[in-house]
Amino acid sequence: MKASDFTYHRPSSAQELAGLLASLENAKVLAGGQSLMPMMNLRLLAPEHLIDINKIPGLAGIRRDGDVIEIGAMTRQVDVLESEIIAKDLPVLKAALEHVGHVQTRSRGTFGGSCCHLDPAAEQPALCRLLDAEFRVNGARGIRVVQAADWFQGMLESALAEDEFLEAIRIKPWTGSYGYGFEEYARRHGDFAIAGAAAMLAVDETQSITRAALMIFGVEASPARLANAEAALVGTKLPDLDVAIVTSAARGLEAMSDVHVSADYRSHLGSVMIKRALLKAKQHLTGSST
Ligand SMILES: Cc1cc2nc3c(=O)[nH]c(=O)nc-3n(C[C@H](O)[C@H](O)[C@H](O)COP(=O)(O)OP(=O)(O)OC[C@H]3O[C@@H](n4cnc5c(N)ncnc54)[C@H](O)[C@@H]3O)c2cc1C
Known part of the structure; x- marks a missing residue:
């Protein structure tokens, strides 16, 4: 099958894009096309207007802005994977990108x-949830910032309004002594995961856990943080890490079923994924897997 008829637009500035989004009905932004084009070809989506944002300058690139890393919305996934900034400051994101x-x-x-x-089951937004990213959105009504906790509105649904576009994702890297782990299970490498998880643990000089972030994706409609388990881990000594707190919290999620x-x-x-991710984070800190 091929896509329904649509009118193609190619704005050359963010301002022009904002104007098009504000004035056109049933319009879709075209970025890399890796999800949108298959959906249009299968006629799951039939936008009347396709707005190609590939020629807008300034929407791609990775840069440090003080203590924050800013990733432009149009940054190709390969460039995130190969970025030295990401490898150094957000290694858990790099680990996840290897599975995309x-x-x-x-x-x-x-x-x-x-x-x-x-x-x-997408790794990149899931890692944004883990890392408490901020999403900077733009449109004819101006710029606003959405916190990761508010970005996910349900299955395939973000907090973007129809007349807005995503400009950049901002992430503050963890500093000090911390470990991380990323795990996913997919039937073949490169497929969307059936389920995956990431964990981060920070410790002080006495090996007390000072901060924890635990995230599972692919299980519910949006990536889930295990906030109660995170709070329970803070204050415990790393050698006494109680994995059961985390696995039982994971079992409390409302898992989806599908044909698979x-x-x-x-x-x-x-x-299982969050347990492995947690033990990997611990291993990073101790150098031992037990
Ligand atoms: C064979 C195959 C395997 C894949 N495997 C994986 C995988 O393992 N893990 C994974 O996470 N993904 C996977 N993907 C999906 C891939 O990562 C897509 O690139 C991604 O989902 C969408 O990015 P895109 O740039 O292609 O966006 P597009 O397809 O162009 O757009 C996707 C949607 O986002 C909207 N949009 C895009 N950019 C903006 C913006 N800046 N502002 C507002 N709206 C915007 C579009 O309007 C559209 O609704 C796979 C895709 C294929 C074809």
Whole structure:
């Protein structure tokens, strides 16, 4: 099948883009096209207007802005994966990017596109949830910033209004003594995961956990933070890390079922993934896997 008829627009500035989004009905932004074009070709989506943002200067690139890393929405996934800034300051993001699609899809697919599309099993928005990212959105009504906790509105639904576009994602890296782990299970490398998880733990000089972030994706419609388990870990000594607190919290998520797996299996997988991610984070800190 091929897409329904649409009118193609190619704005050359953010201002022009904002004007088009404000004035056109049933319009879609085209970034890397790796999700949008298949959906249009399958006629799951039939926008009347396609607004290609590939020629707008300033929407791509990774830079440090004080203690924050800013990733432009149009930054290709391959550039995030290969960035020295990301490798140094956000290594857990790099670990996750290694599981995203294939060379071809990463070369076109954008970081921002994945964060707008919001597949439940997508690694990039999930890592934004883990790292408490901020999403800077723009439009004819001006710029606003959305916190990661508010960005996810449900299956394939972000906090973007129809007349807005995502400009950049801002992430404050963790500093000091911390460890991280990323794990996912997909049937073939490059497929969307059935479930995945990431964990981060920071400790002080006495090996007390001072901060914890635990996130599971692919299990519920949006990536989930295990806030109660995070709070329970803070204050405990790293050698006494109680994995059961985390796995039982993971089992409390409302897992989805689909044609591939049952809800119970997905829930079980989520708990196994977060356990492995947590132990990896601990291993980073101690150099030992036990
Ligand atoms: C074979 C294959 C395997 C894949 N495997 C994975 C995988 O393992 N993990 C994974 O996470 N993804 C995977 N993907 C999806 C891929 O990561 C997509 O690139 C991503 O979901 C969307 O990014 P895009 O730049 O291609 O966006 P597009 O497809 O162009 O757009 C996606 C949606 O976001 C909107 N949008 C895009 N950018 C903006 C913006 N700046 N402002 C407002 N709205 C915007 C569009 O209007 C559209 O609704 C795979 C894709 C393919 C084809």
